[in-house]
Amino acid sequence: MQRRFISIWFCNLATDWMVRRNPSLKDIPFVLAAPDHGKMKVTVANQLAQQDGIYKGMALADARTINHTLQHFDDEPNTEIKLLTGLAEWFIRFTPSVAVDNNDGLLLDATGCAHLWGGEKKYLTDIHKRLQHFGYSHKFGMADTIGTAWAVARFGKETSIVESGLHTTALLPLPTTALRLETVITERLQKLGLVQIKSFIQMPRTALRRRFGKELLQRLDQAMGAEDETIQSIIPAELFYERLLCMEPIATRKGIEIALERLLDALCNRLVKEEKGLRKAILKCYRVDGKIEMIVIGTNHPNCNSKHLYKLFEDKISTITLALGIELFVLEAPVIEDLSAVQEKLFVTNNAVCDVGLAELLDRIGGKIGVQNIHNYVPDAHYWPERSFKVATNIYEKITTEWKLDKPRPLRLLKHPAAIEVTAPVPDYPPMNFRYKGKLHNIKKADGPERIEQEWWLQDGQHRDYYCVEDEEGCRYWLFRLGHYDVKKTYGWFLHGFFA
């Protein structure tokens, strides 16, 4: 199908909105102003003010000398974007895909929509009438490409509808600024006397690229339809979604299970065909009394296995309040990823199948007992033992630094070092014995000290002198002394870990 786009340009969006809020402003010159470098500057001037010679960027004081009756209002930032987003949402009545274009226009993908209004002319007339009713001054362009529609809306003189296939002819007489280029490039073009698009469109592409850069060619191609351009719709289309309408309201668990199974089968079939997997799925149950019950599941890995997904949902079915019954089930998959990621191995293992198995296992465990209880650790570039490893953000995280192997480390580390009583000779010999949990350990062998300094940029505190010791039973401990021996006795001895 031939694609059709509409570009709508709101010439005076902010001022029209002010008038809409306060109709008495209609016949008076007024401006919006915002502070800039310590003085108020005009950001928007309405038509009447512009006729007096007041323009955007002028100091407010200067503007008021030109017209002493000039009214001014504070310009709130992002007003235009907010207005345009609101308008774009309203435009969903005309087409499902609407995008905000900079801060002065909208882009509509009208492909296959106009015939519902009885033709493009009637379609545009309807839009025009409604916008006029709102009081927004605007201009249209409708064409096969976004570039041409944009250009026609802003610079077109005769007609706003460019017939399908005629966009090149429509572009030719337009000025260079109609190509959505950076000002530097348009200025350079104008300097060379290339005022209209037709004056350089025939030039060899290599010459154009050499002189004006790639951007000019890209914009030209987009306007001519040689390069594809898509619009970022404000409401992204939910591509993967299934619905199941029930003849009678469903009020049993079994009923939900059957519905869920059918929806999942249908969705997964589609996913498999398109080689995609879902990361998040939402089951929405529309109840007879108008309420919507929702259950959400997430997976660690793109998944399209309906049995596995069913299991994840199964645990949560009991959270649905059935009340009078459910009449419509909708299954949405808002987060979709390419299934090829499955082949990316979780860890270097012999078969890829087990990766899927593990990912599904972790989904199941995470769904039942909470994802916050599952971690794996990656090394962190710190010497301080508690900071030498960190929780990986996900199970696929690549390690950036190596695990350190040069110094012995205990297999079990106490989360909080335990204070112990120690008999130790000064200055820095290992202790002779220590008392931990009421039991006296005589030290037979010892290694150390290994000094680990506190990282002052992270935390204040004293250094630690670590010793590996072995007592008479052969148990091996990791002890440390915090700080230097001093008169005030700020130092202390702690037990931090157990060696294997």
Added chain:
Amino acid sequence: MKNDKANIISALRKDILALQGIRHDSNNSRLNKTIGILKNAFREKSFPVGVMHEFIVTGQENAAVTNGFVASIINPLMAESGPVIWVGCNTDVFPPALKAFGIAPEKIIFIELKKEKEILWVIEEALKCEGLAAVIGEIKELTFTQSRRLQLAVEKSKVTGFIIRNNPRAINITACATRWKITSLAGENLDGLPGVSFPRWNVDLLKVRNGNPAIWQIEYSAGRFKYNNKIAAIPQQLQQKTG
């Protein structure tokens, strides 16, 4: 005639073992190399994989030693297949230290839970997952029924399970294939060098299905268990004069 009989009996024995869920992988040579002399206790001189092993632990020091023993067995297992899941109530395992046992710590997924019931559920679910090299569960009590469930799960998936029981109230009968108790021993330095030496353990195989329980005194160094007759000798102070 005599040979035939022996063949039949050995074939039948194998069938019975299969029914009991005991599998002897002939290709876990790497693991058998690590455990060295310990393999003599098992049938066909091969460490049983794809079964449940039970470890009895008393106290924090003992827990670390047992973890060390388990880590040294897991290392060759992980080299051949996937990651390991470590489930426990308060696992204060220090991941960087696992690297010294040849294990990549990032390949171990730790799951910390409060309730024993949840831990058991996770262990069972994990044991059913074929991609894992091993599952380590730290749990206090394990009834026969629970252990049977776990054993049935591993028989299907062929994952090796390690249950570490810290201070159990009673050492009851379980369906696990082995029961171990590992304690630390004073290390001995080579040529009287100062400092702490390689870890030395007293490995007590209390119970083993289709094998012979035994006690060894071994040293863990360079990624394998070293058995030394000298260590096995009874210390001087324990020798009793007879006659």
